[in-house]
Amino acid sequence: MRSFLLxxxxxxxxxxxxxxxxxxxxxVGRELTPIRDVVLQQxxxxxxxxxxxxxxxxxxxxxxxxxxxxxxxxxxxxSRAMQFxxxxxxxxxxxxNAGGMHNAADYVAFITSLPANSKLKLIIxxxxxxxxxxxxxxxxxxxxxxxxxxxxxxxxxxxxxxxxGYFKGKFTFSSLAGRARESSAIGVAALTTDAxxxxxxxxxxxxxxxxxxxxxxxxxxxxxxxxxxxxxxxxGSSIVPSHVDDLKRFLALxxxxxxxxxxxxxxxxxxxxxxxxVAENSFGETNxxxxxxxxxxxxxxxxxxxxxxxxxxIGSSDRELIDDGHGSEKTYLRILSYxxxxxxxxxxFVRADAASLLLKTTSDIKVL
Amino acid sequence: MLFNSFSFLVFFPITVGIYYVLPxxxxxxxxxxxxxxxxxxxxxxxxxxxxxxxxxxxxVGLALGSTRDKKQRLFLLVVSICxxxxxxxxxxxxxxxxxxxxxxxxxxxxNYAPILLQIALxxxxxxxxxxxLSYVIEVYKGKxxxxxxxxxxxLYVMFFPQLVAGPIERPQHMLPQFHQPHAFDAxxxxxxxxxxxxxxFKKIVIADQLAPFVNHLxxxxxxxxxxxLLFAAVAFTYQLYCDFSGYSDIAVGIALxxxxxxxxxxxxxxxxxSVAEFWRxxxxxxxxxxxxxxxxxxxxxGKRITKGxxxxxxxxxxxxxxxxxxxNWTFAAMxxxxxLFLVLSSLTEKSRETMHxxxxxxxxxxLHHAWQVLYTFALVVAAFVFFRAESVGQAIHILWRILHAPxxxxxLAHHWVQIVQVAGIGIGLKGVVLALVVLEIVQYFxxxxxxxxxxxxxxxxxRWAWYYLLLFSVLFFGYFGGAxxxxxxx
Numbered sequence: 001m002r003s004f005l006l007x008x009x010x011x012x013x014x015x016x017x018x019x020x021x022x023x024x025x026x027x028v029g030r031e032l033t034p035i036r037d038v039v040l041q042q043x044x045x046x047x048x049x050x051x052x053x054x055x056x057x058x059x060x061x062x063x064x065x066x067x068x069x070x071x072x073x074x075x076x077x078x079s080r081a082m083q084f085x086x087x088x089x090x091x092x093x094x095x096x097n098a099g100g101m102h103n104a105a106d107y108v109a110f111i112t113s114l115p116a117n118s119k120l121k122l123i124i125x126x127x128x129x130x131x132x133x134x135x136x137x138x139x140x141x142x143x144x145x146x147x148x149x150x151x152x153x154x155x156x157x158x159x160x161x162x163x164x165g166y167f168k169g170k171f172t173f174s175s176l177a178g179r180a181r182e183s184s185a186i187g188v189a190a191l192t193t194d195a196x197x198x199x200x201x202x203x204x205x206x207x208x209x210x211x212x213x214x215x216x217x218x219x220x221x222x223x224x225x226x227x228x229x230x231x232x233x234x235x236g237s238s239i240v241p242s243h244v245d246d247l248k249r250f251l252a253l254x255x256x257x258x259x260x261x262x263x264x265x266x267x268x269x270x271x272x273x274x275x276x277x278v279a280e281n282s283f284g285e286t287n288x289x290x291x292x293x294x295x296x297x298x299x300x301x302x303x304x305x306x307x308x309x310x311x312x313x314i315g316s317s318d319r320e321l322i323d324d325g326h327g328s329e330k331t332y333l334r335i336l337s338y339x340x341x342x343x344x345x346x347x348x349f350v351r352a353d354a355a356s357l358l359l360k361t362t363s364d365i366k367v368l
Numbered sequence: 369m370l371f372n373s374f375s376f377l378v379f380f381p382i383t384v385g386i387y388y389v390l391p392x393x394x395x396x397x398x399x400x401x402x403x404x405x406x407x408x409x410x411x412x413x414x415x416x417x418x419x420x421x422x423x424x425x426x427x428v429g430l431a432l433g434s435t436r437d438k439k440q441r442l443f444l445l446v447v448s449i450c451x452x453x454x455x456x457x458x459x460x461x462x463x464x465x466x467x468x469x470x471x472x473x474x475x476x477x478x479n480y481a482p483i484l485l486q487i488a489l490x491x492x493x494x495x496x497x498x499x500x501l502s503y504v505i506e507v508y509k510g511k512x513x514x515x516x517x518x519x520x521x522x523l524y525v526m527f528f529p530q531l532v533a534g535p536i537e538r539p540q541h542m543l544p545q546f547h548q549p550h551a552f553d554a555x556x557x558x559x560x561x562x563x564x565x566x567x568x569f570k571k572i573v574i575a576d577q578l579a580p581f582v583n584h585l586x587x588x589x590x591x592x593x594x595x596x597l598l599f600a601a602v603a604f605t606y607q608l609y610c611d612f613s614g615y616s617d618i619a620v621g622i623a624l625x626x627x628x629x630x631x632x633x634x635x636x637x638x639x640x641x642s643v644a645e646f647w648r649x650x651x652x653x654x655x656x657x658x659x660x661x662x663x664x665x666x667x668x669x670g671k672r673i674t675k676g677x678x679x680x681x682x683x684x685x686x687x688x689x690x691x692x693x694x695x696n697w698t699f700a701a702m703x704x705x706x707x708l709f710l711v712l713s714s715l716t717e718k719s720r721e722t723m724h725x726x727x728x729x730x731x732x733x734x735l736h737h738a739w740q741v742l743y744t745f746a747l748v749v750a751a752f753v754f755f756r757a758e759s760v761g762q763a764i765h766i767l768w769r770i771l772h773a774p775x776x777x778x779x780l781a782h783h784w785v786q787i788v789q790v791a792g793i794g795i796g797l798k799g800v801v802l803a804l805v806v807l808e809i810v811q812y813f814x815x816x817x818x819x820x821x822x823x824x825x826x827x828x829x830x831r832w833a834w835y836y837l838l839l840f841s842v843l844f845f846g847y848f849g850g851a852x853x854x855x856x857x858x
Binding site for chain 1: 374552554557835
């Protein structure tokens with residue numbers, strides 16, 4: 001038995017080396033930091049970025065941070081809500097950005113998980129048309145990531161993704177180690193791209209130059225217009241009743257807990273927006289039906305839904321987009337100003353000079 | 369706990385390590401504890417169902433051993449069959465039965481309100497019930513002594529490698545093994561690990577990579593293109609094979625590492641030259657179970673074996689094979705179709721032979737065999753469309769479109785990028801095809817050499833190179849914690 005075990009160990013040795021090297025990347029990149037520690041560190045300082053490269057733990061991270069900070073106002077939504085920053089608000093400590101959910105079922109799970117004594121008074125909610133359709137993204141993992149999960153994820157796929165990243169030239173060991181020495185950011189993605197969740201939950205995008213961003217945008221617009229005109233390449237879409245129920249459950253839950261909700265349909269690139277409006281196929285029809293259902297659902301629960309899906313509505317343009325589906329912080333400051341002017345529940349929380357902040361910036365996307 | 373999960377990666381070496389450290393007499397107990405833990409990791413409450421079945425069949429076995437009275441023995445057998453099949457009916461077929469009654473009631477305008485149970489089917493119920501029944505029937509027939517050690521009998525039903533998806537074992541094969549000591553045998557352990565690697569390769573590198581393509585193309589309304597649907601049907605046939613035979617290889621491999629021999633469940637089924645031969649090579653433990661305990665009794669029950677009895681027995685057996693897979697008319701249709709193929713094959717045997725000799729096919733054996741393999745494969749693919757389809761209507765529609773729609777292979781090329789995007793996988797079709805070619809070559813040599821371990825005589829360098837190829841394919845392409853095995857739901 002001993003000689004067999006010895007041979008087995010020899011056989012496994014190359015695999016162990018392969019895993020060992022990847023583990024080094026994980027450790028240096030602080031990829032294995034438990035969420036609890038991330039939240040504590042972010043609460044203690046004001047500049048730590050957090051973004052893992054090899055796991056999607058946004059839901060438990062945002063939930064833990066929301067519970068720890070106990071804010072009065074949150075932004076809840078997909079990646080199209082992550083641009084609201086605490087500096088946009090009169091008292092920054094009252095706001096936290098809980099963006100990063102996948103669908104309305106995530107919203108329900110998020111609100112349900114908040115403690116009963118939460119101070120939460122108002123939610124700025126990203127109301128996506130796609131939430132109600134067959135194109136909706138599946139719910140994100142809700143469970144807290146335990147140490148066991150971290151180890152499991154590393155052994156099952158994380159180690160492999162490290163090599164993929166390495167061979168795609170995303171980083172080298174020395175570059176990662178160098179960044180880790182200079183920065184207190186947590187996670188390989190945060191360290192290598194300088195992008196990630198800030199302490200207030202908002203997302204800092206990477207610093208892609210304006211012309212590169214605009215060139216990519218043109219390419220995205222071409223592909224998106226093709227997809228819209230070809231009915232999403234023939235796949236089309238349809239309204240899914242259970243998804244509509246999820247949205248209604250979320251609104252009902254907020255009503256029961258006495259939380260005000262201010263909904264907005266987030267902006268997309270203007271040409272794509274206009275093409276979707278007039279698309280004569282099932283994709284276009286579903287979007288129009290989803291719009292009606294969204295509006296009706298918000299109204300039924302006594303909440304307001306604001307349509308800012310057209311950039312023109314808020315005085316923005318393609319120049320302020322990060323990509324065809326994501327506005328920049330500047331876009332979102334415009335959205336917030338737009339909403340605050342119209343919504344009496346929101347306006348007391350937003351800083352009075354929010355609109356003038358726009359004039360202070362020279363950047364196309366950054367406000368502060 | 370799935371075999372392709374991280375939990376199993378932790379569970380397996382611990383279980384095997386402790387097993388070989390323990391003295392012989394404690395090993396079955398340890399295996400029983402490990403099996404309970406393994407099964408409880410899915411849904412702990414399901415253990416109670418298993419314990420109940422084990423208790424009933426153990427007592428029935430003892431009672432059968434203590435009486436020679438024919439009536440009493442028959443009564444005991446009926447009690448066991450009713451308990452086992454009753455449990456199976458309750459968990460697996462109750463809702464299906466009620467839904468069909470409701471539909472019948474609607475036809476005759478009868479206001480029937482069905483009671484639908486909100487319960488999940490205990491994992492692998494069909495497998496361990498068949499294994500339990502096998503024990504009771506063999507004891508009833510006097511071909512197996514009743515097992516007096518409750519722990520050993522429980523292990524016979526619960527042995528974790530084959531607990532949730534077989535192979536369905538016979539008591540004569542397994543019970544003596546649980547009584548024998550199993551010294552560490554390096555060759556057996558190596559063979560077991562090799563089989564496990566091969567099983568993971570089939571499951572993770574082939575089946576799981578094909579699954580997104582199949583799911584995308586089989587989604588209702590996804591496509592009406594004949595080429596795409598034919599591709600989906602063939603891909604599903606291979607997915608099903610690699611998924612289930614992959615599971616079986618892992619199960620047999622785990623048992624071998626522990627020193628136990630399990631039945632090989634598959635034997636290169638797509639090399640079959642007739643549907644009958646296919647079923648001698650596919651899910652062997654189920655087909656032989658139904659042959660011995662259903663088909664033979666049905667066929668030989670009367671004094672005279674007529675063709676009508678033979679064919680109806682065959683047909684009924686295959687419909688039940690279909691229904692064993694699940695409470696849905698799609699499975700019954702699949703079984704019925706296989707039954708029909710077998711009956712027609714038997715009815716047309718002479719005329720086909722005449723035609724073959726007229727065409728001179730006997731002189732070109734290789735071509736003749738290739739043709740037989742091809743048409744058998746086509747029939748199997750057609751029947752498995754019912755296995756995968758959401759409804760009988762969808763299956764018929766798919767087959768109709770494959771046969772009648774304009775065969776536009778450019779559709780796949782055109783939509784390939786989109787399918788890959790939706791599927792979100794990295795290995796791609798070329799990778800899967802390459803893996804299938806490797807698999808077919810390995811299986812060809814396995815059949816030719818008559819043993820599953822084709823590199824047994826080769827140097828260590830060659831063997832290790834092969835093991836590393838399998839291991840790294842699995843590690844690079846595998847996601848341990850994702851896709852369940854298709855047959856787990858049965």
